[in-house]
Amino acid sequence: LLFASLINDRNKLTNQLDSLIRIFDEHYPDYYNLKYNFSTIPIKILQEKLTDSEALIEYHLTDSILYTVIVTRKTISIYDQRAENIEIEVHDNIRAIKFFNLEKERKTAKNLYCKLIEPVEEILRIERINKLIIIPDKILCSFPFETLIISNTGNGHIPKYLIIDYTVSYHFTSSLWCKNLYKNSSNLNKSDNVRLLAIAPIFNPEKGLNSDSFYQHLPNSEKEIEELEKLFTHSNINVHGLYRKEATKQNFL
Numbered sequence: 001l002l003f004a005s006l007i008n009d010r011n012k013l014t015n016q017l018d019s020l021i022r023i024f025d026e027h028y029p030d031y032y033n034l035k036y037n038f039s040t041i042p043i044k045i046l047q048e049k050l051t052d053s054e055a056l057i058e059y060h061l062t063d064s065i066l067y068t069v070i071v072t073r074k075t076i077s078i079y080d081q082r083a084e085n086i087e088i089e090v091h092d093n094i095r096a097i098k099f100f101n102l103e104k105e106r107k108t109a110k111n112l113y114c115k116l117i118e119p120v121e122e123i124l125r126i127e128r129i130n131k132l133i134i135i136p137d138k139i140l141c142s143f144p145f146e147t148l149i150i151s152n153t154g155n156g157h158i159p160k161y162l163i164i165d166y167t168v169s170y171h172f173t174s175s176l177w178c179k180n181l182y183k184n185s186s187n188l189n190k191s192d193n194v195r196l197l198a199i200a201p202i203f204n205p206e207k208g209l210n211s212d213s214f215y216q217h218l219p220n221s222e223k224e225i226e227e228l229e230k231l232f233t234h235s236n237i238n239v240h241g242l243y244r245k246e247a248t249k250q251n252f253l
Contacts, residue, residue, distance in 0.1 A: 024036075033179075041174060041178050043071065046071055046178060047071060047073050048073075051073070052127075053128065053129055053130050053131050054129065055070055055071065055133070056070070057069070057070050057132060057133070057134055058071075059134075059135065059140055061138045062083065063083070064083055065083055066080065066081050066115065067080050068120060070120040074127060075123055075127065077120065081115065081119070086115060087138075089108045090112065090139050090142070092108045093105060093109055096108060097144075106149060109149040109159075110148075110149040113148040113149055113162065116140075116148065117145075129166070130165065130167060131166065131167045131169070132145070132162075132168050134171075135170075135173060135174055135177070146168050147161060147162070147163075148161065148162040150165065196239045197241075197242070198224075198229075198239060198240070200221040200243045201218055201247040202221065202222055202244050225243075
């Protein structure tokens with residue numbers, strides 16, 4: 001009887017789960033596709049979505065091998081190398097940035113550039129790529145690729161960082177990047193669906209505006225938002241700014 005009761009309970013829970021998944025599919029398609037749709041986008045379509053100046057670089061990190069996949073409008077290439085010390089160097093680099101250890105930061109940033117970007121460097125140069133779409137994996141998800149050092153011989157003895165030559169953006173997967181690109185392009189044709197929320201936490205004790213938390217105020221954020229409003233208004237994009245007392249967590253949520 002106990003076994004039969006357990007089987008019956010399991011069947012009920014399975015039916016409830018199936019019903020919940022159907023609700024997600026019918027009423028929340030974006031969430032359903034994100035969680036349950038494991039289909040991948042064809043390479044040909046991915047290449048069509050990229051511009052001539054863009055490259056999508058996807059990383060897959062195993063215990064021993066780092067795989068690097070680069071896709072441009074003209075090229076598809078896969079590289080593999082030993083993943084030796086990559087995780088340690090990423091941790092060291094992030095820690096060096098946090099604690100202003102300049103020597104350590106520059107050393108690890110250059111070493112990581114040799115492993116993460118140098119294998120595809122020739123393709124980027126030949127095809128004149130200046131925009132990188134990074135699909136990181138595991139520990140690389142917390143690493144700022146912009147801080148990679150291309151060379152230590154920049155202007156004024158300052159290293160040449162990746163951000164100097166490339167615009168860097170990130171995404172979770174190439175398929176989601178394509179879907180998000182299509183969704184954004186569709187919304188651009190519907191100005192009512194496009195929004196920009198900008199927040200200016202400015203606190204002036206002389207005017208009775210005090211911060212109720214340990215966060216410091218951002219004195220120039222108001223000017224930045226005003227400039228953004230001017231720029232986006234010309235593109236028919238609605239901008240909503242939260243200033244001073246309105247710049248609260250409650251209003252954001």
